[in-house]
Amino acid sequence: MTNADAMRLEIAQIRxxxxxxxxxxLGILIAVIVAGYGQANAMNSGGFLSGLDQFFDYPGEIxxxxxxxxPAFFGLLWRFLPALIETLNIAAVATILGGLAGMLFAFxxxxxxxxxxxxxxxxRRTMDVMRAFPELILALxxxxxxxxxxxxAMIAVAFHTAGALGKQFSEVNENIDMKALEGLGAVGATWFQRMKFAVLPQVLPNYLSYFMLRFEINVRASAILGFVGAGGIxxxxxxxxxxxQGSGDETAALFxxxxxxxxxxxxxxxxxxxxITRAEKLA
Incomplete structure (x- = not known):
């Protein structure tokens, strides 16, 4: 048997x-999960399986x-609209500030x-540190x-947003077509001119998509921070x-x-x- 045949046989056995x-x-993983579930369930005041039949009780009451x-329900929507606007303002300012800082770190x-x-x-390590801090802990x-x-709340959300968007923006930057960047460099364009005319037109649609997704996330984060006294909804x-019980209509209106x-x-x-995509195609 040649060395090649022996190698092929060994590879077949490994496969x-x-x-x-x-x-x-997989068996070990399942065993660990089952054991962990049993331990956690034993420490709870209730039980997971025994509580399943009550899972929809509270949502049903709402x-x-x-x-x-x-019709009074629609009046509740109008009543809580200022609280929603406050939450949106917190999320919007935090997303804008965090997005600008994220762009700087991304480049x-x-x-x-x-x-x-x-x-x-x-x-990169600075962005790692920013993402490591949960908004709730920083807000507290x-x-x-x-x-x-x-x-x-605005500062906490903006801090985390800068790290999260910075990482996403930098990954977008690293996937651009380098030909335009190299072409502008060959004719003597400065670094800022190359970023403006070669990089930004390529990354802007993805930047916007990530920015708006982060705005959604920050609206929810701002709402959660309201539980610790940050205001808003x-x-x-x-x-x-x-x-x-008795305030389910208000809870439903807020949701x-x-x-x-x-x-x-x-x-x-x-x-x-x-x-943006249509404008780029026309250009």
Whole structure:
């Protein structure tokens, strides 16, 4: 038997053993999950399986109370509209500030844009640190320092947004067509001119898509931060959910406003992306 035949035989044997290894790893993983579930379920005051039949009780109460409110339900939507606007303002300002900072970090952290090499790892690690801090923890710290207001929520969301969008923007930068960049460099264009005329036209549609997606995420994050005193629709949700039975119509109105806001943001994102894409094709 030649060395080539022996190698092919060994490879065939490895391929035969691979499914066994995969099944063994899968079996161990399932065993760990089952054991972990059993331990966690034993520590709970209730039980997961025994509580499944009550899973839809509270949502059902919310729907019933909203239906019983009748036409007055639409008055609740108008009543809570200022709280939604406050949440949208927090999310919008945080997304704009975080998006601008993210763009800066993205250009500094992209290795294919002729940036000074030592800046690339520094920018990337900075974005890692920004993404590592949950908005809720940072907001709690800022509320302790700055007091209860929408400002701590805005700063916390903007800080996390800069790291998240910076990473996404840098990945978009690294996937561009380099021919335009090289062509402008060959005729003596400055770095800023190359970024403006060769990079931005390619990345802007994806930037906008990620920006609007992050705006959606930040609306939900801002609503959650309202539970810890940051204001907006989250503060109202904490009140209505805390009251329990009898305030389901208000809770339903708040959730409906959030759903409508996310729907409108998604439609606006699609419209703006189509406009930019159409303008690029005409150009």
């Amino acid at each position: 035969k053993r691979r499914p066994l290894y995969s099944m063994a790893v 729907v019933i109370e909203a239906w019983q409110a009748g 500094l952290g992209s290795g294919n844009l002729n940036v000074w090499p030592p800046l690339v790892p520094v920018a 710290f800022l509320i302790f320092v700055l007091g209860t207001s929408p400002v701590p 989250g503060t109202e949700l904490r009140r209505t959910i805390g009251w329990g 409906l406003l959030l759903i409508l806001a996310i729907f409108l943001i998604d439609q606006a994102s699609s419209w703006m992306r189509q406009r």
